[in-house]
Amino acid sequence: MSFSSAPSRPEDWWKSAVVYQVYVRSFADDDGDGIGDLAGVRSRLPYLRDLGVDALWLTPFYRSPMVDGGYDVADYRDVDPTFGTLTDFDAMITDAHALGLRIIVDIVPNHTSDAHPWFGAALTSSPGSAERDRYLFRDGRGADGELPPNDWESIFGGPAWTRVPDGQWYLHLFDPAQPDLNWRHPEVRAEFEDVLRFWLDRGVDGFRIDVAHGMIKANGLPDVGDSVPAGQRQVELLGRARLPYFDQDEVHEIYRAWRPILDSYPGGRMAVAEAWAETPQRLARYVGPDELHQAFNFDFLDATWSADSFRKVVDTALAESAIVGAPTTWVLSNHDKQRHVTRYGDGALGLRRARAAALLMLALPGSVYLYQGEELGLPEVLDLPDELRQDPAFRRTGESRDGCRVPLPWSGDVPPYGFGPAGGGPAWLPAPPTWRALSVAAQTGNPDSTLELYRAALRLRREHTAPAGSTEPGQVTWLESEPGVLAFGFGRPAAAGSTELVCVVNLGAEPVAVGNYGTPLLHSQPAGPDTPTTLPTDSAAWFTRPATG
Numbered sequence: 001m002s003f004s005s006a007p008s009r010p011e012d013w014w015k016s017a018v019v020y021q022v023y024v025r026s027f028a029d030d031d032g033d034g035i036g037d038l039a040g041v042r043s044r045l046p047y048l049r050d051l052g053v054d055a056l057w058l059t060p061f062y063r064s065p066m067v068d069g070g071y072d073v074a075d076y077r078d079v080d081p082t083f084g085t086l087t088d089f090d091a092m093i094t095d096a097h098a099l100g101l102r103i104i105v106d107i108v109p110n111h112t113s114d115a116h117p118w119f120g121a122a123l124t125s126s127p128g129s130a131e132r133d134r135y136l137f138r139d140g141r142g143a144d145g146e147l148p149p150n151d152w153e154s155i156f157g158g159p160a161w162t163r164v165p166d167g168q169w170y171l172h173l174f175d176p177a178q179p180d181l182n183w184r185h186p187e188v189r190a191e192f193e194d195v196l197r198f199w200l201d202r203g204v205d206g207f208r209i210d211v212a213h214g215m216i217k218a219n220g221l222p223d224v225g226d227s228v229p230a231g232q233r234q235v236e237l238l239g240r241a242r243l244p245y246f247d248q249d250e251v252h253e254i255y256r257a258w259r260p261i262l263d264s265y266p267g268g269r270m271a272v273a274e275a276w277a278e279t280p281q282r283l284a285r286y287v288g289p290d291e292l293h294q295a296f297n298f299d300f301l302d303a304t305w306s307a308d309s310f311r312k313v314v315d316t317a318l319a320e321s322a323i324v325g326a327p328t329t330w331v332l333s334n335h336d337k338q339r340h341v342t343r344y345g346d347g348a349l350g351l352r353r354a355r356a357a358a359l360l361m362l363a364l365p366g367s368v369y370l371y372q373g374e375e376l377g378l379p380e381v382l383d384l385p386d387e388l389r390q391d392p393a394f395r396r397t398g399e400s401r402d403g404c405r406v407p408l409p410w411s412g413d414v415p416p417y418g419f420g421p422a423g424g425g426p427a428w429l430p431a432p433p434t435w436r437a438l439s440v441a442a443q444t445g446n447p448d449s450t451l452e453l454y455r456a457a458l459r460l461r462r463e464h465t466a467p468a469g470s471t472e473p474g475q476v477t478w479l480e481s482e483p484g485v486l487a488f489g490f491g492r493p494a495a496a497g498s499t500e501l502v503c504v505v506n507l508g509a510e511p512v513a514v515g516n517y518g519t520p521l522l523h524s525q526p527a528g529p530d531t532p533t534t535l536p537t538d539s540a541a542w543f544t545r546p547a548t549g
């Protein structure tokens with residue numbers, strides 16, 4: 001495969017960026033109330049610069065009753081007092097830019113909070129009013145309208161409809177405190193275009209679009225019907241079948257209206273979709289020069305621990321990128337999923353695999369989204385007391401995403417391990433005692449630590465795959481390997497005589513010989529006597545060799 005000769009442009013920064021997801025309430029607490037805040041993010045920017053990431057994606061910090069961790073927004077143009085003020089935001093973004101870090105903010109357009117003034121107005125207005133038309137209010141079924149208008153289920157469990165005192169029902173694909181907006185209403189569209197401009201004017205470099213596939217519902221709000229196998233919830237069809245409330249063709253009109261807004265600002269303002277579609281082909285429709293720049297590739301996160309599974313996902317993603325003309329994204333964890341250390345087997349096994357997966361992901365062309373704490377090798381916290389769990393899905397389904405949202409350990413010997421200032425309150429979720437050894441301070445300087453592995457990998461990725469500031473993502477060349485092993489070369493358009501990176505991952509049951517791949521650069525496991533000629537099971541290594549491109 002040959003390298004693309006397209007010149008790299010600074011506004012294409014996102015094409016190969018490493019983006020670090022900051023779950024603001026769990027990252028760093030500056031004011032000591034036990035909840036992370038924007039001043040906390042600001043104070044840790046040098047850590048992120050030194051880690052070697054290019055950008056941060058901040059989860060919602062807008063005014064919110066926090067029913068769903070801030071994904072229930074009451075005011076899209078203000079910072080929640082828990083997280084600080086607009087002045088704190090401005091100070092944070094100014095510092096970030098000065099350090100060369102870009103800022104992506106989350107935008108939540110599918111639904112508002114029930115505390116949003118629009119929803120308040122809808123409740124006090126009558127059925128059929130203009131105020132109700134900004135949401136999806138309907139009469140119920142049954143003799144007295146006592147049954148929900150259709151069979152749609154909330155992603156968080158239970159029916160997707162809640163009845164109001166005058167007898168009408170409103171749609172909420174998530175919690176009842178998150179009413180869905182009516183995106184066929186021109187005021188809704190105008191409002192969000194203005195919200196985009198508000199944050200673009202404040203200097204944000206991009207947006208992560210929440211539930212980007214959800215804003216348009218099929219006309220007439222038809223039942224899902226009996227396409228759902230008995231005993232399954234509708235949400236289990238996500239990513240496998242088209243549901244009448246997701247991935248409707250008309251949703252693309254919204255993004256075709258947003259793109260010119262982003263393009264009218266200098267410096268390469270981008271948008272990444274959190275979207276789920278039936279097939280990778282349908283997901284690819286969100287991406288392109290007249291729509292969004294990227295969509296999360298959750299197939300990589302969902303891949304099981306086998307060479308075949310990863311190979312298939314990588315090949316599919318690379319083929320799709322070629323079609324849409326934009327590099328894909330790679331994600332192993334986020335604030336909605338069990339942390340990958342635990343998914344891969346937990347304990348020492350899970351950590352070995354997580355470290356190997358990191359080297360796989362960071363060697364692939366395209367952009368990478370890291371979730372805070374993965375650089376520390378944090379596992380999911382599985383034993384949080386139920387009464388501390390805050391995920392609204394917990395009460396409805398028994399499943400909770402709190403275990404991946406435990407505040408980060410930074411330093412020290414006692415909880416909350418430097419998450420807040422000395423003398424501050426306990427963190428909103430407690431870290432287990434084992435996290436003392438996983439703190440940033442505890443891992444810094446230990447060459448065998450996961451943190452130092454990420455630091456080294458990010459530095460080498462930059463050096464070996466981005467010569468001369470190139471943002472072109474380059475190509476993968478699969479190399480011959482033993483069964484159960486993935487091996488590929490990866491380079492970017494570069495001057496003759498440059499080197500490329502070779503990544504080898506052993507997902508098989510036996511150690512494999514890797515003496516022929518080039519000069520060893522990095523190994524996911526602490527060096528053993530046979531390193532670097534043998535690669536143990538559940539580990540990965542990087543080599544360098546002259547570019548073949």
Ligand code: NOJ
Pocket residue numbers: 068071108174210211274335336
């Ligand atoms: C996806 C977000 O990532 C998740 O945390 C949230 O609960 C839902 N969207 C609803 O906004």
Ligand code: MG
Pocket residue numbers: 029030031032033034035036037082
């Ligand atoms: Mg705080």
